[in-house]
Amino acid sequence: MNVPVDGMKILGEEGGAFVRRLSWAKLNELSSQFGESFYVLDDRKFEKNFCDLQLAFRTRYEASFIGYSYKTNYTPYLCRLIDGLGGYAEVVSEMEYELAERVGVEQRRIILNGPMKSESCMARALQGGALVNLDSLRDLNILKGVAESCPDARFEVALRCNFPIRSQFVSRFGFDIEGDAFKFALATIEKAQNIELVGLHCHFPDRDLDSYRKRAARMLELSDLIFRDTPLSTSILVAAISVQCLTR
Template identity: 35%
Template sequence: MSDVKYEKPTINKIEFAMASKYGSPLKTQNIRTEIDGVSVNELTEKYGSPIFVFSQRQIEEKYNTLYSAFSSRYPDVTFGWSYKTNYLNEICKVFHNLGSIAEVVSEFEYQKARALGIEGKDIIFNGPYKPYEDLKIAVQEGAKIHVDNLFELNDLEKIADELGMKIPVAIRINMDTGTYPQWSRFGFNYESGDAYEAIKRMYDGGKMYLNGIHSHIGTFMLDANAYKVATTKIMQLKAQVENDFNAEIEYIDLGGGFASKSNLKGVYQSADVIVPTADDYAQAITDAIYVNNKSEKLPKLYLETGRAMIDEAGYLLTSVHGYKRFPDGKKGYILDAGVNLLYTSTWYNFNIELDKHYEGENEPSMLNGPLCMNIDVIEEHLMLPALDRGSVLTISPVGAYNYTQSMQFIRYKPAVVLIDTEGKARLIKEVDDLATVNYKEV
């Protein structure tokens, strides 16, 4: 006769008449046993837990869907892979092999792109802070410099004198697109005339000329029409500059911000309902270009979308370490992954899936991470059956920003696995250890 583990009984009130704030019905279990044919249990057994897992198949499908939506409507479009979204070397290589150039926002990311073999001419250098020497290198290597502020203009004028050259640059602008909050921190404002005055200064100084106009209006944008407004204003500024300075603007850049199928906290409609399609975004942008184009030649179109192409291809596998009862009767599970790895848990309700079917009814539960921090909560209200120590949970979508923003705090950063298009898993980043953390200490 096997021993039966005793657990003190508890009473939890469950409302049946309406949707509970805890979500799932009593007997419903969301289960994921594999990712692209590879068992989640085998992945954790081989590579450890927690572990990030990326699907190359899903990355390529997302890329091809989005690229097709734009290229079928517009003759000259190029994607720039947003390094800040996920700068793992093997992930960047997948996007570059698909045809993306690099979009970077720091000297670190610029150096990373160059180390991966991306030429300067195929790098878009964005961001509000570009160190002088790194900005000079980018100019020398022919990178697409997107000017953010007047101090950067000062630096570029000095660099032009040092190098004895006239520098082609793009300008980043911000504007009112009818959405809130307005991203006014980056670039020069369109409505106030600051953007035009900065461009005028470029031409008055004679050390730079404008070859591009860029705007990134926000993140997780649920209104495709906002891109129509942004594109219209960019095209109007383009026409004004070309007329006033006898210039030719080579390209426009609409940035990124396209939403993935993540579920926002505080939004009760499914992402499948509220997130625009690739066609919605593409139609809004390309229509506005055609309607507002005043020159004989159409501008080249750049896009820097990151989240929409990687988020749903990323998973975090985490294991149950233990559990406890809280004073209110709720069950609290302790996982080996927490907010140190899931930065975006502040904004999104993740999909939580079990590695198999568990016997018994669901009960109100909380998922806590391993950190000695009261804020380390992955999910505060979830209906779960009784889970065992070692049970594997799959958390998704987590492909965008979670790895790049994960913290080396209390615990080592985990390994990362990429499952290729043939369904083979390979390690693309080893788990950190003490040497990783201390190698620069003196």
């Protein structure tokens, strides 16, 4: 039976076969029903791909989870499917953060990321218990303000790092791990009574295995250095083409 959910046409058990039978004629027929813009999702195939990817990481890092980038496709049905599979919600705007809340994602499984977070969204996410990746000194200043206004609360954050993985290229996101701003951020968080650094994050556009190997190795080295006194309970989150190391 076809059941409309969040504007989607759910095809049930025949969905996978339907996707495999797609043709231009069928797409034109769907367009006449749903308009020119629509998604066709084989949710069983998606679920298999999700679980296969997660298992591949868990064979090496047992406490591994996938963080799904909402900006890729924030159709509520798909976001609920990911949440049901145990995935994290990686969001970069107030709209995406509110969507994660509406579909029922636990605050501790929401990651607020990106270089252009609004002050109101950051404060809301921090006070709600989501994980916020600090991208700049601006983010750090917002965090300090929230922490000072809520002295009895505890806030968990991560630092977004950048470093060269090729001689001519450095990520445009986050703190340069060799720079003074990164050292200042570490020192500021360490001095704060109600802020705890629980993770590190990086993002690079490269999609080749060699660059992924380099960024993962560098992040683990950095994690060992910064969290050397923390029990080894590191989780690895895969969010789009990013790497996130957490201690929580």
